[in-house]
Amino acid sequence: MRSDLPMHPIHVSVVLCDAFSNMVLACLLEPLRVVRDQTGANIRWNILTDGDRAVASSSGLSVSPEMPMADAPPPDLVIIIGGDAFRDSKGATPARNLGRLIRGATVIAADTGAWVLAKGGFLNARKATLHWQLLEEFAEEFPEVEVLPDRYVQYGRFWTCGSAASAFDLMLKFIRDRFGASVAFDAGAMFLHDNARRHGASYPDQTLSQAVSPKLKRVVVLMSEALEAPRSIPALAEQAHISERSLRRLFWTELQTTPGRYYLLLRLARARELLRYSNLSLDQIAMRCGFASTTTLTRSLRKNFSSDPLRDRWTNL
Template identity: 90%
Template structure:
């Protein structure tokens, strides 16, 4: 996987919630998989902007100095009707050239004002759909949660932004990585029997049987079970279980189980004082050597680096 550079463009009165819903899933993918994902913060007019809740954010650099991005995230704000947005639209044209573009909240308004959405499908915050359609008749406005038209993705609320980002991650990294990124934020605190992924909190896109198997896996990270044993507990055949994982997560049960154990190991490496041998045993590995070898095989970055840096 090649590096992904992200430029996050914030407009005045942007929503902190929308920003978090778009950026935090990428952060999880970076931390969990070792993917080379980097981002910089840019702002309208290269000046400090104030979020809708009053937080000040300054740009890391002028837009003209920003490195060429693979992904541009535009988060509009409550001041979207301000004609000064024309400046933003013009400066965005160069930044967006060739990049995938995600416009959230009122970000579609900024794009439409610059003519970037002409003859394209788009959406934005549900309260503004009618006004947007009247203002920009050359844009095909859809009431969907998020819309993709070529390299342009648009969405409205924070919840829709979160769904959109998970879809982007799914396209770039696969369904299992997207599932893990979503589960990091969607599970509740009522962990039954120590489960990392309570079945009531898993994505509704997954079948009940698959949710059940993943809960079983998360409850047995230390004493691992065979795929056959998991299938029997879920009351399906092993062959059906394998088909289920491939159909819904595009991976095998064994591979997904391994990634759950490695994710737990990485968490313990970062945030606990347990020795490597102790972590290995808690995550179902015979020794620290086996664990280290598996971590280095499955992650681009050295998963032991964080621990060494904190010593």
């Protein structure tokens, strides 16, 4: 385990409401599962439901709670996933139970989860967002809440978002803030199409948010095209027709990292793919990913991903 990862357990309570989206649930929970499995971080979660009863997803998947909400242990993170039946709900979960659950915790409310929070008065005088189709209705229903049209909104310990795509981006931000950029990058990269990974396809911008600029994506494409012989940052800036200073500002503004750091992560992610899905030797992999030797590659993997190359090689056998 990396020494800079949180050593104490992180307990997550996931609250599901009637007609919740399976996709939103996966986009919020699966990245945490990857962090747990890849880093050894002690992340645990329990499933709770609105009204402490079995609820069905929008596609009909029935989920029962693991325990009553009132009996849930104090969580570090609460994920509330609203559903399509929010207008018909009479508030089966008493506000006092939800208030007890979220007290002191970071709260992520996705899809119509902000509606659940607002109904209990927890978003009064706060900023929030939810699914874009409901913004106007939400603002009329809850005038005490400052409604923003952003993909996601972080206001203190309350984080809100709408669609599955924005939920995924928000969770990666949570992971980046909590565990660091390399762990967040790894969690995002795990959800690329397996066939593309197995056949060695490059993935220049598939882990990037849809909200990043075309200029940034263009630079990342240039990076992905030169993994074996990495270009210098000044050369990348010249090829992208922007100044080196603007390039660095672009990466820091949109990805909160430096271009050099991101370039390194691209090369390491490619190396991990080849370790898992190819029969290339370590020497060949190091060469294809722009590392001078297997020693340099191994040291960089261990430093950035707590990754043992031989363990990665046998992970998927």
